[in-house]
Amino acid sequence: MRRTKGEGDIAPVLLWFRRDLRLRDNPSVVAAFRSGRPVIPVFILEIAGPARPPGAASLWWLDKSLKSLGADLAVAGSRLVLRRGDAGTILSDLAAQTGAERLIYSRVYEPQVLERDAALAAELGVETEIHNASLLLKPGRVRTGAGQPYSVFTPFWRAGRPQIGSIQLAPAPTSLTPPAAWPVSETLADWALHPTSPDWSSDFADWTPGEAGAHARLHRLLDETVAAYADARDRPGVEGTSRLSPHLAWGEIGPRQVFAAVEALEARAPKLAGSADKFLAEIGWREFNYNILGQHPQLATQNLKPAFDAFPWRRAPRQLDAWRKGLTGYPIVDAGMRQLWRTGWMHNRVRMITASFLIKHLLIDWREGETWFWDTLVDADPASNPGGWQWVAGSGADAAPFFRIFNPITQGEKFDPNGAYVRRWVPELAQLPAAAIHAPWTASPIELAAAGVRLGETYPEPIVDHAMARARALEAFKGLGG
DNA sequence: TTTTGAGTTGTTCGA
């Protein structure tokens, strides 16, 4: 039903939340607040939109994040209107119902979404105001001396970081003017984003989706993690990483906020700068991957290097299944895959090991792994996830050379020396001595018996032999062109 | 235009 505007009515603005689920330093929120008009915040769950559909773990996160945003908006005297369906139709209906004359939102930097949004803005018949809430450097902005986009990380970041300039963070508005009447909203319960029968999310409890949880992680990073980041980030058995990735993925915190906070810390504590720069480079990789995605919209499905199109990937459903379930017989691989399944997240070092194992030891198409990660990671990101997989495969930008094949045994011994990570996620091996925990088949029968391990029964034998697999991969990848 | 140095994260082998 169309509301009739009376004398003195001020047309409200529609504030469309997307992957910017925060109030602090959100340019769209600031713009809506400064408009001086009533604000109607809305989130639209697009079932068949242009965006890559979020996986199950991402939807688990979204459920909590929207709840948190709704609560934060309530404190500001506002609400979050939830709708499901086609964004164009819903926004058009909302504008008609509420008399809104302006739509404010932040870009989603997936090329297909950018394209649809441009068409949507043209068709909607209301003024649109578009902001960047999720990147430090807009894709395509950083250029080489010859005016080309970068495809190698190090020169990209060397050139891009100084272009970020000084950052003035915007606070959250204390209040948002409500409209005279609220449009109808669906409920999160309607959407059923939280899994049931079975609820596989019982071990996701360490996460606190939402803006407050994001800032708690940031403060922990600044107070504790950054100082030892350079080394500790490689130790999966230690809390050495920021764990900001899922918060960044949904925009509960923006890279500007993280970058500014870490740079401020570097200024206060120059001794930390080396370690902190290592962390900032990870933020840089996120930027870099969005830069690549902007140039290659099919990053998740097409090899960046066409030479890989001819690669003879193996079809090995049972091995793929063993990989997904964490039953490969290589403890560090299995620990990673189980951590992913149980918690929706995997340590970065172990992501490389498990990805390398799938691609190089099993010769299974990187897209199989990318798809699995997309569905199971709470931080699944449309740029970073395919970018990372293509990097490991060697088909991507600035990719790893083909002969870099991670040895799952030595990687385990090097980065999980006492086996804490394996013991936690592969409990059937927990009683093995450290010397054998990354290669249980090397343990003596006495050690195995004492640890209650029966290879092939309580824990699998390796599904491939490392030396054979390495030689096979070198042969297969040889001559693909680096 | 040509040249040059460099390139996220490794492994293995032989001295």
Added chain:
DNA sequence: GTCGAACAACTCAAA
């Protein structure tokens, strides 16, 4: 045990 070289060749980016 430690160390350096080989593992290929290519492409990028800047001088």
